[in-house]
Amino acid sequence: MTAVVFGVLAPVAAVSGLLVFRFRSMARVTIALLVSFLASGGLLISLGLGYLGTVVILMMIIEMIIMMVFMIAYMMNPAGLIQMTMHHNQRGARAISVATFVLLSAGIFATPWPRRAGAAPPDPTFQLGKALMGPQMLTMITLGFTLFAAMVAAVVLATARGRYDRFGDDLKRRPPSDSAGGGVGR
């Protein structure tokens, strides 16, 4: 069963990944990438990592749709309707990708893979949670703060309006003047 699932999903992941560089529309490119990620998520589930696989599916759908909105918005033609290509610096890219592929494949055959010690845990999700909330706690806290700081910094850099625009020079204007009204009456 696992072999059948692998035999179906692995080619789907690889081929749709390849299609990313074949399609000429940003929408199709993004969906090809999404299909590749979905197949990878399915592979993780078939390996017994239900939580990781499902979260990959969940996050990648949201991420790809949001990415597609921005990629189309930032394209240099109206609405992303003129054909485009994902190729840049073709010669360099080819050299880098071939070298990476050879290196990784060589690694697969050269590594002395360890034998499985013990049995799989009954609930890998629980194991994952314990690892994240135990030995990897510091990693997760650092990661959380870094991501949050990056988000706040990006928003601060991106927005053209500050509190003086909203609340006036003496910060006393209530309600603030916003270009778009909010849902909580601010």
Added chain:
Amino acid sequence: MATSAPAWAVLAVPALLAAFTVAAVAGDALLAARAGGRRPSVAAAAGPLAEVPRLLVAQRRTTLAPDTLLWRLGLVTVPAAAVLAALVIPFGGVTASRMSVGVVWFNAMEVLTWAGLWLAGWGPNSALSLVGGYRFVAQGLAYELPLMLALIAAAAGAQSLDVARIAAAQAHYLWFAVWMPAALAVYLAGVYAFSFLGPFGSPAGRDLAGGVLAELSGVDRLMVAAGRWLLLTAGAGMAVPLFLGGGAGPVLPAWAWSAVKTLAVLGLLVWARRRLPLVRADRYAELAWVVLIPVTIAQTLAVALVVLKLGGPP
């Protein structure tokens, strides 16, 4: 309590989902007849269902330079997401596809509508459809995080991501609806939002000449129009194990209680959808991020503290 299901159960899921959806659509048609001053009758209830054969044989509308591949992909995704989400909902004691991470699976499949609706809007190369698709993405950014936190509250209460275990955790104790009211309210709002019905119907709003539905006819229209009701039904069905004790109840067998509770939630959603005003995605976004996310985080914290103190649900 929950047994592993036989293989045919996977086929029973779409059939059962469709049956509940037909009941919901018929009930909605009756309410529409009453609101329109017509006599609620069998003919009125069957009106939307009589549309089905017409849509099946009607010709597809074609537009200038559509992206047919992505369009069709998006259209199929909407009803498919509903059926895939419903696979993990326990009905009585039986779950068609029991997963240890069923809650996350339900969430992931419901999120498939993001891709489905955006593609359904993008595909026909029509401005009104595309605006509808973008509206749904904006709505998604608003509703998704509070919905996730509401799901986490229920999972934290049962200390499991397995939907059948969440239902079992309420079997002899308080229903989660009683001590997680904020999570339940946010969850039900999320159900309206991912099925783009009722107050969250603006992606297919009348002000956009139908939005994502604007260029759809024939079987294409049927898939999206039925898909949103299937999503509503799947959401109502999931509320039962998450917050209403699953199949637990006196006298009647578990499957009957599951059916009764699902119909009750579905009835509430169908009735209330006519009483609630349309919510614009940009306004809901601020409400969701400024009010609902803190509220649901507080709800989850409260649940976690109760479970830590008592060693289990009360």
